[in-house]
């Protein structure tokens with residue numbers, strides 16, 4: 480197949496592009512390099528079947544040109560910073576909604592048969608039941624969840640009107656090699672492993688998150704991209720199904736670091752800053768996130784294979800060899 484991956488120079492997109500290319504597919508990485516980088520893809524960019532195109536998903540003409548002859552599109556490009564979305568919901572909506580419409584529009588005009596769309600568990604908002612299945616109420620806590628959900632609804636529209644197959648993957652917290660710096664696991668790893676300082680936990684540490692290793696995400700993504708899924712649009716949760724308390728995550732990172740440290744607890748107000756790390760605390764932080772992934776397992780046979788310990792070990796190994804990648808301003 481010839482597959483265009485929007486956001487292919489980003490964290491998840493680069494793993495998707497790498498796996499598709501290694502299976503022999505022709506891959507076009509389409510990215511504006513706003514948060515993505517050549518560091519993520521230089522090891523595959525020289526492969527004969529990979530092409531990198533610098534372009535914006537808001538530029539329909541360039542997008543259509545790049546999509547010429549494609550069989551499928553993986554749409555990973557997005558504005559995904561929750562803080563930026565709160566401060567500037569219009570820009571968030573433009574990139575995530577208008578950008579997604581452009582991707583779908585170009586796909587129809589280029590006779591592409593399948594679009595797999597990167598959605599987010601952020602479409603649900605605070606959990607009213609656990610684990611959250613795909614029918615869970617959609618009451619996003621932030622504009623980012625609204626724009627991601629709107630993207631799904633446009634996928635549905637394009638399936639209904641044009642017969643293009645579309646699947647949305649509602650990712651939990653994806654982690655692994657090449658993760659960008661800014662979220663809780665990266666904060667813990669940077670402080671504990673690289674700086675030998677105690678991790679700082681907001682609140683009581685009993686808040687839970689569903690962490691899913693990036694290569695497990697790619698496996699399900701590629702099953703959906705290559706197989707006969709999404710005739711009438713389908714959404715799938717992509718998580719481990721495991722609710723990990725943040726204090727357990729901190730303990731795991733400490734243990735793997737081999738450094739004898741005790742976590743620090745702090746309770747900055749919503750929208751306030753940590754006095755220890757300077758980190759911003761997002762408003763409406765979720766109490767729990769645990770995804771029910773039985774739909775994806777039932778329909779595709781997929782199962783997450785990588786346990787949190789093994790995946791975090793791999794991320795730590797990667798960052799130890801690539802310290803400079805996290806010498807950046809944190810993304811919020």
Ligand SMILES: NC(=O)c1ccc[n+]([C@@H]2O[C@H](COP(=O)([O-])OP(=O)(O)OC[C@H]3O[C@@H](n4cnc5c(N)ncnc54)[C@H](O)[C@@H]3O)[C@@H](O)[C@H]2O)c1
Pocket residue numbers: 485486487488489490491492509510511512513514515516534535536537554555556557558559574578597598599600649650651652653654659
């Ligand atoms: N990382 C997670 O845990 C997570 C969770 C839920 C959903 N998602 C979704 O997964 C997708 C990938 O996220 P990621 O973590 O790899 O982020 P990332 O920032 O590493 O990747 C996003 C990529 O999109 C590119 N991009 C942004 N705006 C663009 C534009 N206008 N035109 C072209 N390219 C553009 C960026 O340069 C970057 O390479 C996003 O759609 C995000 O909303 C991620």
